[in-house]
Amino acid sequence: MSWLSRVRNGIPFLPKRQSAENLWHKCQKCGSMVFVKEWEENYSVCPRCNFHDRIGPTKRFQQIFDAAQYELLPAPEVREDPLRFRDTKRYTDRLKTARAANDERDALVNARGRIDGHKVVVGVQDFAFMGGSMGIAVGATIVGGIRAAIADGCPYILFTAAGGARMQEGILSLMQMPRTTVALQELKEAGLPYIVVLTDPTTGGVTASYAMLGDVQIAEPGALIGFAGQRVIEQTIRERLPEGFQRAEYLLEHGMIDMVVSRGDLREKLALLVSYLTPETMEAA
Structure with missing residues (x-):
């Protein structure tokens, strides 16, 4: 064995799982x-x-639910690629890639569990899945989550994160805006609260529909929230927009949302809101 090999073998290397990239x-x-x-x-x-x-559904559920215990609601079966859309890739291929990378069926996942003992159904939109874009599957998942909340007699809490509607589904994606709005009216008629937590980013048709219809609107610090992009707005009105425009703190200052809550305090704040807003008869059920 050469001196170089002896020196190399004598150097203590960290195992891969403890390498600098992971530390x-x-x-x-x-x-x-x-x-x-x-x-x-x-x-x-x-x-x-x-x-x-930005975090995905699994981390979010673990942070929100009591003892990180929850039950995932099954993803609804919907028709995929109804328009047979293709750009540089087939839409079906894009879906396969997104599912392999995120281990999720689509951009929104529902789960039921408890927050400080209170029953809730929570939906989490994942920006990592095709930019959290709203398509038929996302609309159907929200409707399913709302109806599960009605059946359980508990609030529906939705964490939004999206770039808007899914272009590969065209007008069908835009139809999820009125569809989810009608489902939210069913929740309201059942006397149950709908709480929205706006996370970074929440934009486009999502902001123009279910993201801004909550009984209580919460946002995480620094979250980008808006409909059109800042550059598009500036080019349209030919004016320079103020610093921090479309950020959570700016929206709070101008009355668009109710509160900005740091992630570490979010679970406690949601528990307090649920206890205030849920009818006692529902809690006892």
């Missing part, structure tokens, strides 16, 4: 390097600048 997380906003363990224990929020990273 550190770089904040997208301030660039700080944070221990992954510290970052995860802080709800995927940077402890230096309070930047709220």
